[in-house]
Amino acid sequence: MWWRSASFILDRQQEQNAAVPPNPESLLLSSPPPSMADSLQNPKPDISAYYQTRAAHHAVVTSDWLAQAHAAVSIQTDDDDSSVIDGKIAPAAGGRGGDKAFSVIDEFNSWRKQPDLAEAVAAIRALAAVIKASQATTMMELEIELKKASDSLKAWDTTSISLTAGCDLFIRYVTRTSALEYEDFNSARSRLIERAEKFGEISCKARRIIAMLCQDFIFDGCTILVHGFSRVVLEVLRTAAQNKKHFRVFCTEGRPDRTGLRLSNELAKLDVPVKLLIDSAVAYTMDEVDMVLVGADAIVESGGIINMMGTYQIALVSHSMNKPVYVAAESYKFARLYPLDQKDVGPALRTIDFGVPIPSKVEVEKSARDYTPPLYLTLLFTDLGVLTPSVVSDELIQLYL
Amino acid sequence: MPDTQALVNDFLNKLKKRKIEGSQATAKQTAELLRSVISQTRVPYTNQAAALIQSVKAVGERLIAANPVELAVGNVVRRVLHIIREEDLSLTAAAMAGVNLSAVSDDEDDADGDNQPVLSAAAIAAASRSTLRPPSLQTLLEDVPDFAAVPHTSSSGGDSEGKSKSADKSSRSRKLKHDVIEAVNELIQDISTCHEQIAEQAVEHIHQNEVILTLGSSRTVLEFLCAAKEKKRSFRVFVAEGAPRYQGHLLAKELVMRGLPTTLITDSAVFAMISRVNMVIVGAHAVMANGGVIAPVGLNMVALAAQKHAVPFVVLAGIHKLCPLYPHHPEVLLNELRSPSELLDFGEFSDCLDFGSGIGAPLLHVVNPTFDYVPPKLVSLFITDTGGHNPSYMYRLIADYYSADDLVLQRRATSGN
Numbered sequence: 074m075w076w077r078s079a080s081f082i083l084d085r086q087q088e089q090n091a092a093v094p095p096n097p098e099s100l101l102l103s104s105p106p107p108s109m110a111d112s113l114q115n116p117k118p119d120i121s122a123y124y125q126t127r128a129a130h131h132a133v134v135t136s137d138w139l140a141q142a143h144a145a146v147s148i149q150t151d152d153d154d155s156s157v158i159d160g161k162i163a164p165a166a167g168g169r170g171g172d173k174a175f176s177v178i179d180e181f182n183s184w185r186k187q188p189d190l191a192e193a194v195a196a197i198r199a200l201a202a203v204i205k206a207s208q209a210t211t212m213m214e215l216e217i218e219l220k221k222a223s224d225s226l227k228a229w230d231t232t233s234i235s236l237t238a239g240c241d242l243f244i245r246y247v248t249r250t251s252a253l254e255y256e257d258f259n260s261a262r263s264r265l266i267e268r269a270e271k272f273g274e275i276s277c278k279a280r281r282i283i284a285m286l287c288q289d290f291i292f293d294g295c296t297i298l299v300h301g302f303s304r305v306v307l308e309v310l311r312t313a314a315q316n317k318k319h320f321r322v323f324c325t326e327g328r329p330d331r332t333g334l335r336l337s338n339e340l341a342k343l344d345v346p347v348k349l350l351i352d353s354a355v356a357y358t359m360d361e362v363d364m365v366l367v368g369a370d371a372i373v374e375s376g377g378i379i380n381m382m383g384t385y386q387i388a389l390v391s392h393s394m395n396k397p398v399y400v401a402a403e404s405y406k407f408a409r410l411y412p413l414d415q416k417d418v419g420p421a422l423r424t425i426d427f428g429v430p431i432p433s434k435v436e437v438e439k440s441a442r443d444y445t446p447p448l449y450l451t452l453l454f455t456d457l458g459v460l461t462p463s464v465v466s467d468e469l470i471q472l473y474l
Numbered sequence: 475m476p477d478t479q480a481l482v483n484d485f486l487n488k489l490k491k492r493k494i495e496g497s498q499a500t501a502k503q504t505a506e507l508l509r510s511v512i513s514q515t516r517v518p519y520t521n522q523a524a525a526l527i528q529s530v531k532a533v534g535e536r537l538i539a540a541n542p543v544e545l546a547v548g549n550v551v552r553r554v555l556h557i558i559r560e561e562d563l564s565l566t567a568a569a570m571a572g573v574n575l576s577a578v579s580d581d582e583d584d585a586d587g588d589n590q591p592v593l594s595a596a597a598i599a600a601a602s603r604s605t606l607r608p609p610s611l612q613t614l615l616e617d618v619p620d621f622a623a624v625p626h627t628s629s630s631g632g633d634s635e636g637k638s639k640s641a642d643k644s645s646r647s648r649k650l651k652h653d654v655i656e657a658v659n660e661l662i663q664d665i666s667t668c669h670e671q672i673a674e675q676a677v678e679h680i681h682q683n684e685v686i687l688t689l690g691s692s693r694t695v696l697e698f699l700c701a702a703k704e705k706k707r708s709f710r711v712f713v714a715e716g717a718p719r720y721q722g723h724l725l726a727k728e729l730v731m732r733g734l735p736t737t738l739i740t741d742s743a744v745f746a747m748i749s750r751v752n753m754v755i756v757g758a759h760a761v762m763a764n765g766g767v768i769a770p771v772g773l774n775m776v777a778l779a780a781q782k783h784a785v786p787f788v789v790l791a792g793i794h795k796l797c798p799l800y801p802h803h804p805e806v807l808l809n810e811l812r813s814p815s816e817l818l819d820f821g822e823f824s825d826c827l828d829f830g831s832g833i834g835a836p837l838l839h840v841v842n843p844t845f846d847y848v849p850p851k852l853v854s855l856f857i858t859d860t861g862g863h864n865p866s867y868m869y870r871l872i873a874d875y876y877s878a879d880d881l882v883l884q885r886r887a888t889s890g891n
Contacts, residue, residue: 242611290802404611452764452800457610458878459800461764461850463866472611 121421123192123233123370124441128330128423130188177203177222178229181236189304193239193405194276196226200243201269204262212258219244232421234371234379238408243269245472279403279456280305284312287366287401287454291318295363298323298355298391301381302332303368305401307339309454310366314343321346323362325383328352329425332381352383356390365391369402372455373410374469376447376462378402379418382440388449397451404455407469412444478514481507482533489540489547497546497759498693501794502665504537504550509658512554512651522650523562530554543810543845545760545768545797550665552798552880554658559877561653664859668792669694671859673701679788679857684709684752687785689741690716690770691725692757694790698857699755700732710735712751716772717741718816718842741772745779754780754787760797761789763872765850765865768801771843777852786854793859796868798876801847814840 180202184195203222209215223240230236247265287309291297297320299306310322322340324347327333333349340347350358365387369378378384378400388398412418420440431437447462454460457468485507487493494500508530515529534551541547664671672694680686680702686709688695699711711734715722722738729736739747748754754776760768767773767789780787801807814820817840820827826838850865857863863871 290800292802407611459763461866461869464869467870468611 120423121232121441122230123236124330124421124423126185126192127332177226181226181229189277190273191276191304191403191405192233192235193242193403194273196223196236196239197243197269197272199226200240201266204266204269210258212261215262216244216248219247232419234408234410234418235406238371239405241409241473242405276403276405279405280308281312282456283401283403283454284308286459287399288313288316288318290364290399290452290454291320292363293319295320296323296361297321298325298358298362298365298387299336300325300333300365300367300384300387301327302336303401305403306366306368307336309401310340310345311343314345321348323348323350323358325349325355325387326351327381327383330423355383355387359390359394359396362391362396365396365398367398367400369400369406370442371406371408371410372400372402372453372465373408373412373444374466375411376450376453376465377412378445378450378453379408379410379412379442380445382443385415385443385445385449388445392449398445398449399452399454400450401454404457404468407465409469409473415444418442418444478511481510482536486536486540489537489544492541494544496693497544497795498665498668498792500544501546501550501792502662504547505554505658505662505665507537508533508551508554509655509662512558512654512658515651517651523558526558526651526654527555530558543808545799546794548799549760549794549797549876550661552876553661553794555880556875556877557657557661558654559879561650561657565650565653665792665794668794668859669697672790672792672857673697675857675861676702677705677707679753679755679862680707680709681752682707682709685712685750686710687712687714687744687748687751687754687776687780688725688756689714689722689744689772689776690719690757691721692770692790694757694792695755696725696728698790699729699734703732703734708735710737712737712739712747714739714741714744714772714776716770741775744776745782748776748779748783748785751780751783751785754785756787756789758789758791758795759845760795761791761856761868762801763798763869764800765853765856765868766801767791767848767850767853768797768845769848771846774846774848774852777848781852787848787852788855788857789848789853790857793871793875796858796872796875798872798881810844812842812844814842817842 177199181195181199184190184198185192187195190198200219200222203219204215207215207218209218223244226240227237246268283305291309291313297310299310299322313320322337322345324333324337324340326349327336328351337347337349367378367380367384367387369380371379373379380400391398410418421442422439423441425437425439427437447465450462452459452461453465460468485503488503489500494503511529511533512526515526517525530551534548534555537551538548676698680699686699688699688711702709711729713722713726713729713736715738717740726736726738756769756773756776758767758769762768769789777787779785823838827836827840829836850868853865855862856865856868858871860871
């Protein structure tokens with residue numbers, strides 16, 4: 074049994090020398106690229122925009138993505154279809170909120186295009202743009218305007234929890250601090266804008282802090298199971314690899330948007346031994362796994378997480394096999410939700426490509442995310458520190474009391 | 475300061491040779507040593523707190539390295555660092571309340587920059603407090619100085635004010651040192667009275683005619699049981715002997731001397747007897763940040779048995795045993811391996827332990843670990859000097875007692891290799 078030792082790296086090298094394995098890149102290429110472009114071309118209103126962006130940013134999409142993996146090629150394809158989305162949404166939003174609501178959503182969408190920018194950051198930047206454009210002369214006016222803008226943002230994509238969380242966090246910041254600290258409205262305003270613009274840095278810094286905290290938990294010779302693509306998880310693994318830790322990673326495939334392929338690709342670049350699993354092989358491989366590491370779309374008040382579909386079952390399997398489940402997520406993903414069960418979270422729908430036509434009578438489960446109760450989580454790595462799930466509600470209560 | 479140096483070396487030797495028995499004694503002596511280090515440290519006019527933190531950290535790192543398994547040392551070092559930060563902060567706040575705003579440049583000076591508008595006193599106080607508090611959602615958007623920069627900004631409090639008189643400053647520096655020593659004295663007091671504080675709560679937990687099980691010997695448990703006895707509770711105690719050191723025998727003897735009906739059982743009989751037990755009360759070596767317990771060997775087994783029969787598993791822990799680390803931390807994974815002579819008689823087994831035979835190593839190996847890890851889900855309740863707490867609440871106590879900047883104390887030492 075080699076999974077407690079670092080010798081698997083040597084084994085692997087020997088194996089590679091013995092028989093030249095097929096190039097992993099070519100493997101990826103040979104798999105039929107999912108028709109992401111098609112699905113984006115005709116967006117249905119009931120499809121979660123949040124998960125569409127995620128798919129566009131994180132999924133292995135086309136062969137040209139592989140050709141220039143570092144460059145954010147998805148921007149170009151995004152631009153074409155986002156105009157369609159905007160065209161669809163704008164009349165609805167414009168009807169209610171008028172000119173301003175339109176601009177905040179526009180702003181948000183343009184921020185969202187950046188693959189490295191989290192959704193909450195985009196929301197906060199969009200709200201900062203509202204402050205900039207605002208004609209308000211008192212704090213109260215500004216707050217009302219912000220509230221309106223954030224409401225229209227939230228209404229634009231009800232499925233995105235981090236959008237809601239980001240809006241809430243910023244509104245809370247505006248109401249709680251600035252009014253107390255400053256006598257002068259203009260200085261308060263400029264301060265708010267400055268803080269919001271710095272928020273992008275905060276989010277990057279948060280990732281680094283999390284990576285530093287988390288890498289202590291990665292010991293030499295361990296096997297880590299990851300699910301889906303998460304920037305934080307990637308940062309954690311990258312930091313650990315840079316610190317010369319010997320570990321290997323099992324990546325789930327992450328159907329249907331194949332986010333796991335992307336992650337395995339990135340890890341292969343870092344020279345981390347990585348193995349790709351189909352989503353249904355999790356229980357089969359769990360005895361080799363030392364820890365499960367996942368990101369989160371949102372951390373809810375119970376201390377549970379909302380994450381990509383499949384996280385719940387991985388957590389269940391690892392719980393029954395007594396493996397720790399770690400969650401790496403930035404603290405602005407804390408959301409004021411208390412889901413009681415899976416269906417309590419509003420479904421975020423997406424298209425699923427089965428490769429073959431599905432008879433119209435057959436129903437398809439299209440939800441993109443599930444809820445993992447705190448019972449199955451061991452620890453949460455956030456920029457606030459390493460937390461047990463019960464700390465989350467404490468933090469949220471402190472902020473929103 | 476040659477005399478502190480001698481004291482430190484003496485204590486280091488004791489730690490290395492495992493001369494100090496028990497975490498309470500270790501904690502107390504560490505605190506006393508740090509007190510003398512603080513009183514010997516010559517404090518400059520500026521940056522007094524930073525100087526103190528520096529010297530305490532320097533000594534603390536060596537102490538921790540001397541015996542990384544004794545977590546109480548690290549805990550006390552971190553507590554003292556936290557005390558220095560806190561006292562510095564309260565002094566700064568007090569000074570700020572007295573002087574008018576524009577004359578004082580505050581803690582956040584270097585972080586905020588000069589273009590910032592004048593903040594109100596309350597805001598300054600809040601901001602400076604936020605540097606001490608662990609990071610939270612509230613401060614996420616606020617201008618929190620860089621993670622690494624925190625020690626400098628918070629400790630440089632008030633020293634940049636060139637306007638106040640130097641006489642005022644020197645009195646302040648003396649005041650800071652005085653306050654810190656006062657607070658460390660309080661800490662020492664707390665450590666030495668923690669048994670009584672915990673024992674006071676005994677009547678709330680032990681009821682008439684109950685059967686209590688414990689393993690090995692812990693002074694906290696002894697005092698706890700005796701306190702209940704003194705309050706006229708009549709109950710029976712099962713003592714598992716705690717092999718291989720058999721300290722349970724001593725505990726049983728002590729309990730009988732105090733007039734408590736006691737039953738001695740072997741460690742392996744715990745599961746056989748647990749169905750008759752109403753509560754398991756044990757001591758701990760250290761309590762981790764996630765609510766897990768580093769405990770004398772054998773306690774994991776007891777905890778599992780207790781869980782099987784839904785018997786409450788209560789852990790008594792003085793405040794010096796609270797450790798802000800997580801059990802995956804390498805320091806914590808270290809277990810102490812004691813001498814094999816506790817396990818078996820060398821004379822009888824000397825043939826099996828012959829290093830000269832065959833492959834050069836004996837065929838018989840003896841491993842004698844000292845500690846067990848009990849995961850938080852097996853613990854029903856922690857009783858500390860501040861009351862009873864759920865395992866998931868331990869992080870809160872830890873956030874109160876330690877500042878986040880000090881957690882990395884010996885990471886530097888480990889990454890230095």
